Amino acid sequence: MTAKTNATSSLLALRWGTDAADAAFTGLSGILFGSTTLSTTALLLLASLFFLLLQLRSETHKKFSPAAAPPLPPGPLPWPIVGNLPELFINKPSFRWILGLMKELNANIACIRLGNVHIIPVNCPEIAREFLKKQDALFASRPITMGTQYSSRGFLSIAVAPWGDQWKKMRRVVASEVITPARLRWLLDKRVEEADNLIRYIFNQCNSSNSKLNGTMAARAAGGVVDVRVAVRQYSGNVIRKMMFNKRYFGQGSPDGGPGAEEIEHVDALFTVLSLLYAFCVSDYMPCLRWLDLNGHEKIMKKAIRIVNKYHDPIIDDRIKKWRGCGKDVFSSATKKEPQDLLDVLISAKDTDGKPLLSSEEIKAQTADLIYAAVDNPSNAVEWALAEMINQPEILRKAVEEIDSVVGNLRLVQESDFPRLNYVKACAREAFRLHPIAPFNLPHVSNADSTVAGYFIPKGSHVLLSRIGLGRNPKVWDEPLRFKPERHLQLDNGRAEATAAEVELVEPDLRFISFSTGRRGCMGAALGSAMTVMLLARLLQGFSWQVPPGLSQIDLSESTNDLFLAKPLRAFAKPRLPMHLYTQTTNN
Ligand code: HEM
Numbered sequence: 057m058t059a060k061t062n063a064t065s066s067l068l069a070l071r072w073g074t075d076a077a078d079a080a081f082t083g084l085s086g087i088l089f090g091s092t093t094l095s096t097t098a099l100l101l102l103a104s105l106f107f108l109l110l111q112l113r114s115e116t117h118k119k120f121s122p123a124a125a126p127p128l129p130p131g132p133l134p135w136p137i138v139g140n141l142p143e144l145f146i147n148k149p150s151f152r153w154i155l156g157l158m159k160e161l162n163a164n165i166a167c168i169r170l171g172n173v174h175i176i177p178v179n180c181p182e183i184a185r186e187f188l189k190k191q192d193a194l195f196a197s198r199p200i201t202m203g204t205q206y207s208s209r210g211f212l213s214i215a216v217a218p219w220g221d222q223w224k225k226m227r228r229v230v231a232s233e234v235i236t237p238a239r240l241r242w243l244l245d246k247r248v249e250e251a252d253n254l255i256r257y258i259f260n261q262c263n264s265s266n267s268k269l270n271g272t273m274a275a276r277a278a279g280g281v282v283d284v285r286v287a288v289r290q291y292s293g294n295v296i297r298k299m300m301f302n303k304r305y306f307g308q309g310s311p312d313g314g315p316g317a318e319e320i321e322h323v324d325a326l327f328t329v330l331s332l333l334y335a336f337c338v339s340d341y342m343p344c345l346r347w348l349d350l351n352g353h354e355k356i357m358k359k360a361i362r363i364v365n366k367y368h369d370p371i372i373d374d375r376i377k378k379w380r381g382c383g384k385d386v387f388s389s390a391t392k393k394e395p396q397d398l399l400d401v402l403i404s405a406k407d408t409d410g411k412p413l414l415s416s417e418e419i420k421a422q423t424a425d426l427i428y429a430a431v432d433n434p435s436n437a438v439e440w441a442l443a444e445m446i447n448q449p450e451i452l453r454k455a456v457e458e459i460d461s462v463v464g465n466l467r468l469v470q471e472s473d474f475p476r477l478n479y480v481k482a483c484a485r486e487a488f489r490l491h492p493i494a495p496f497n498l499p500h501v502s503n504a505d506s507t508v509a510g511y512f513i514p515k516g517s518h519v520l521l522s523r524i525g526l527g528r529n530p531k532v533w534d535e536p537l538r539f540k541p542e543r544h545l546q547l548d549n550g551r552a553e554a555t556a557a558e559v560e561l562v563e564p565d566l567r568f569i570s571f572s573t574g575r576r577g578c579m580g581a582a583l584g585s586a587m588t589v590m591l592l593a594r595l596l597q598g599f600s601w602q603v604p605p606g607l608s609q610i611d612l613s614e615s616t617n618d619l620f621l622a623k624p625l626r627a628f629a630k631p632r633l634p635m636h637l638y639t640q641t642t643n644n
Contacts, residue, residue, distance in 0.1 A: 125512040131167040139169030149617045150336035151495035171341030174517040179525030183509045184566040192574035197501035201340040203332040206361045212418045213425035246298040251590050254291045255598040257313035259638035279630030281604045288435040290315045293323045296430040302397040325363035332357050379403045434588040440491035443610045443625045444539035459597045469593040481559040482541035489568040492523035497569050527568035561585045599629040
C-alpha cells in the first residue's frame with residue numbers, strides 16, 4: 057500500500073516534472089489552509105487532467121484487444137503513450153516488479169505495456185509449451201534492443217537476431233559446420249586440457265594457514281579457502297577461448313593456472329554485456345529517448361563491448377589475413393591448411409561457388425555470440441550447486457561416492473564417464489531449476505496476432521518465459537525452494553536412486569528452462585551440458601569441500617538485482633586425490 061502511494065506521488069513528479077508536482081501540493085495546502093483562488097483553480101485543472109489521463113489509460117488498454125478478439129492477459133492499466141514505463145522506471149529491479157505483479161494478480165500469464173510493446177510474462181509450463189511448441193513458428197523472433205544491437209554488430213549473429221534471412225543463414229552455418237557432434241569430438245582434447253587446468257589452479261590456491269608451510273606441497277595438501285566464483289567463471293572462459301581461438305590466455309596468464317589481468321577483464325566484460333542485452337532499458341520501448349540514455353545502460357555497454365573487441369578483433373583480423381591473404385584463400389591450393397579451432401572453421405566456411413561464406417563482420421559477431429553463450433550458464437549453475445551441496449553434506453557425500461565408484465581415484469573424470477554420473481547430473485539439473493542465470497528466457501517476439509491460453513497476444517509482443525516462475529512453481533514442484541537432486545532421478549520401487557534412465561540437463565517440456573526448445577532453442581545443449589557436468593564433477597572429485605573456518609553455513613542469499621549468489625562463493629577445499637593428478641597440465 058505504502059509502495060503504491062509512493063509510486064503515485066513519484067509518478068506525479070515524473071509525469072509533470074518536480075515543479076508541477078510541487079505546485080499540486082502547494083495547491084492542496086492552499087485549499088486546506090485557505091489560500092488564493094488561483095491555486096484552487098490550478099488544483100482543479102490538475103485534478104481534471106489527472107482523471108482525463110486515468111480515463112484515457114483504461115481506453116488505451118481496451119483499444120489493444122479488439123471487440124471480437126479474446127481479452128489481453130491481465131495486467132496493470134497502461135498510461136497513454138508510455139504504457140507502464142513510469143512504473144518500470146520507478147520499481148527496480150524490473151524483473152522483481154514484474155514477478156511481484158504476477159503474484160499480486162495470481163496470474164500464470166500477464167500483459168504489461170511498455171511504450172506500445174506488449175510484454176507477456178509466463179509462469180506456467182502448459183502455457184510456455186503453447187508458445188514454444190504448439191505455436192513456435194509464430195514466436196520465433198527476437199526484439200531489437202540497444203544492448204543486442206551492440207553485442208551482435210547490428211544483428212549479424214544468431215542468438216539475438218530477429219527472425220529473417222540473416223538469422224537463418226547464420227544458424228545454418230553454425231549448425232552444419234561449427235557446433236556439430238563431430239566438431240565437439242574433434243575439440244575434446246582442448247576441453248580436457250581446461251578441465252585439468254581447473255584442478256591444477258584450485259590445487260595451487262590451496263595453501264595452509266601455517267606460514268611455515270607456505271607455498272609447499274604440504275601446504276597445498278592441507279587445503280585452503282578458494283574463491284569458487286573466479287575458478288568456475290575462468291574455467292568457462294578458458295574452455296570457450298580454447299575452442300574458439302586455440303588459446304587460454306590473451307596475455308601471459310598466471311603461473312598457477314589462474315587468469316591473468318586480461319582474462320579477468322575479458323570475463324567481467326562478457327558478464328556485463330550479458331546483463332544488459334535485455335535489461336528493460338527505457339529506450340528499447342521508446343527509441344526516441346535513446347539519446348538521453350536514461351538508465352545509463354548504453355554507456356556501460358559501449359565500454360564493455362570495447363573491451364571484448366579489444367581482445368577478439370586483432371586475433372580474428374590476423375587469422376582472416378592468414379586464411380584469405382589479399383582476397384585469396386592462401387591455404388586452398390598447395391598448402392592445404394586444416395582448421396585448428398572454431399574460428400578457423402568460421403573463416404574457412406565456403407558457399408556453393410567456393411567463396412568465403414562469412415564476412416569479417418559476421419565472423420566477429422558470431423565469434424562473440426558463441427563466447428557469450430558459453431560462459432555464464434555453466435559457471436553460475438555450478439557455483440550454486442556447490443554452495444547448496446556444502447550446506448547439505450549428505451547430498452555432497454552421495455555425489456562424491458558416485459564419482460568414486462564410477463571413476464575411482466587413480467584418474468580424473470572424463471566426458472565418457474558422464475552417462476554413469478546420474479546423481480552428479482541431477483545436482484546440476486537441480487541448480488538450473490532452482491538457480492537459473494536469468495529471471496527470464498531470451499524474449500520471443502510474435503510475428504502475427506494470435507490467441508494463446510484463451511488470451512489475445514498482439515503481433516510484436518515480447519513473450520518472457522519466467523525461469524523463476526517455472527522452476528520454482530509450487531504447482532509443478534514439490535518443496536520448490538529446496539535443493540533436492542533426487543527429484544530428477546527415476547524412482548526405482550519408490551527408492552530415490554538412479555536407474556537405467558539417464559539424467560539429462562535438457563528440459564524440453566519447459567517445467568524449468570535450461571536449454572529451452574523449438575526453433576530458437578539453444579544450439580549448444582551438448583557442449584553446455586558437457587562443460588557444466590565436467591566442471592561440477594571435477595570440483596567434487598578433486599577436492600573435499602567445506603564451509604570456510606569460522607562460519608557455520610554458506611550464505612545462500614540471492615542477490616537483489618540479479619540471480620547470482622549475493623556473495624561470491626568462497627569455500628574450503630582440500631585435495632583428495634594422488635598429488636600427481638593435480639599437476640599434469642602446463643601453462644599455455
Ligand atoms: C549450460 C549451458 C547453456 C545453457 C543453459 C544455455 C541456454 C540457452 C537458452 C535458454 C537459450 C534461449 C532459448 C530460447 O530462446 O528459447 C539459448 C540460446 C542459444 N544458445 Fe545456449 N545455453 C548454454 C550453452 C550454450 C553454448 C555452449 C553455446 C554454443 C557455443 C550456445 C549457443 C546458443 C545459441 C547460438 C542460442 C541462440 C539460438 C537462436 O536464437 O536461434 N549455448 N541457450
